[in-house]
Amino acid sequence: MSSNIQNSGSKQKVLEPEKDKMKIYVMPTEGAEEDETCQTFVLNNEDHTLGNSLRYMIMKNPDTQFCGYSIPHPSEEKINFRIQTYGKPSIDVLRKGLKDLNTVCEHVLRTFETSINEHKRRNQSDIEAMDQSTG
Numbered sequence: 694m695s696s697n698i699q700n701s702g703s704k705q706k707v708l709e710p711e712k713d714k715m716k717i718y719v720m721p722t723e724g725a726e727e728d729e730t731c732q733t734f735v736l737n738n739e740d741h742t743l744g745n746s747l748r749y750m751i752m753k754n755p756d757t758q759f760c761g762y763s764i765p766h767p768s769e770e771k772i773n774f775r776i777q778t779y780g781k782p783s784i785d786v787l788r789k790g791l792k793d794l795n796t797v798c799e800h801v802l803r804t805f806e807t808s809i810n811e812h813k814r815r816n817q818s819d820i821e822a823m824d825q826s827t828g
Contacts, residue, residue: 719784720773729782736772740764744772750797751790756781 720733736743744762751760759777776783 729784730780731777732775732783734774734776734783734787736774738770739772740770744774747774747790747794750794751776751786753793754786754789756786 715737717734717736720735722731722733741764744764748760748762751757756778757776758779760775762772762774764772774787776786778786
């Protein structure tokens, strides 16, 4: 994941003019600038497909106290994704959730491709047997 979130010491900064172009950024929260365990991330050009899957993966993490997301308006292609942890920086929990989700997706893809290839192999054998019986 290429991160457009910049860290300077313990504080994270987001480049303001490019927010709409960035895939993900931290939504500024008044009064909580120092609290890295409770943050809202904005994911641009995403919907419920990623939101619900990622929320599920992050909630499986024992460091997660709360995780939820909302789509601010149906015409907006973005998700507000909130993470609260028991002490770990929420950005670390988000990164782990994204990596875990990627691992699951890769496994599903490999399993699917294996099944397709097995199906094609079996059907090819059936077609060849039918050709020999008619020929």
